[in-house]
Amino acid sequence: MLKHERFRRILDELQRHGQVQLATLSTALDVSEDTIRRDIDELARKGALTRIRGGALLPSPIPNAYQAREQHDAAAKQEIAQKALALVSEGQLIILDGGTTAGWLARQLPGTGKLTVATHSLPAAMTLLDHPNIEVRMAGGRVHAQYRVNLGLETVDFFRQLLADACFIGTYGLHPEAGLTVADPEEAAVKRAIVNASKHVVALVTPEKLGTAASYIVCEAGRIDTLITAGSVPEADLAPYRALGVRVL
Template sequence: MLKHERFHHILDRLRLDGQVQLIPLSQFLGVSEDTVRRDIEELARQGLLTRIRGGAVVPSPIPNAYQAREQHDAAAKQDIARKAASLIHDGQMVILDGGTTVGWLARQLPAVRQLRVATNSLPAATALLDQPGVEVRMAGGRVHAPYRVNLGVEAVDFFRQLRADWCFLGAYGLHPLAGLTVADADEAAVKRAMVRASSHVVALITPEKLGTAESHVVCEAGALHTLVTAGSVPEPVLAEYRKLGVRIL
């Protein structure tokens, strides 16, 4: 089978199943696993799929620029933020990342007392400045202008020294096999520090990101305590996360 024919089949299977695996592809196409692996690598360079161990998944459809992401699917993000806000109570320590859905959460925090919020997000910190009863702690580091967050060693060290009740994370994709993923290595490193610092990890994910992945892993899907999403996500999709012990809101 010629290369362009293999590419066509791989992308067709990806559209139908949401993921492909090396061994079944190798057997069906009648070529070696190394050949399929090289095909997947080339398609990944073209942005047509995201590689994972043993195969590939659909890439995240989300734009990179902060302002574009903030307005993308805004109604669903606000719905998710309202659900997530119900988890927060008086006297807790909460970590907010720089995701735009988490930014909506910062604007919709409930009226609680003695809430401490740690974040690396400039928009989230700004939204909380006038919130009564909220103490804001801002991570240091290098300002990443496109994402409106602080990244780097200083930000990682800041979160390593914390112990939080809740960590609320956005992401570019969430997949049962690939996990919670983002497009930037430095962003992934900071989010991993947030996860390690928290008793409960909550992912705020719009429906179109479910079953997709990007190139840098934050954590396995099973490391999440709660997935908050919106709309009418098919039950078979949610069941894959429930099997991993993830609560769905």
């Protein structure tokens, strides 16, 4: 079988099942696992899939630029942000990450009741400056113009010094096996620091991101305490997270 034919078959299987395994493809296409591994590596470089150990997943469908992400699936993000408000209590120290769903949560935080919010998101910090009872703690670092966040060692060190009651963290993809993933290694490092700095980890995930993955791992799916999503997600898609002990809202 020619390479382009194998590529088509691999992508067809991925669209049908959301995930493919090296061993299964090797048998189905009658080629070695090494050949399938090289095919998957090449398709991953083209952005057609995300490589994981033993196979591949659908790639995250999310655009990179902040402004495009902010409006992408905005209704679902606003619904998720509204649900997340129930997990915020007066007097808490919470962390909002640089994701656009956390940005929608910043807009919806009530103006009454004292709260401390730590963030590396420039849009979230600017939004919260209008809240008289919210103290904003801004992480330093190198400004990433496209993502509208601060990144780098200084940002990571800022979060390492905190112990927050909860963090609200976005993602490019969430999968029971691959975990919570993003597209940039520096962003992954900052998000890992946020997770480690939090007593309660809340993942804000639109339905289209469930079952997908990007290139860089933030944490295992089981490290999440609460998963908040939107709409009517089939229980079969949520059951693997519940099995890991994750509360789903």
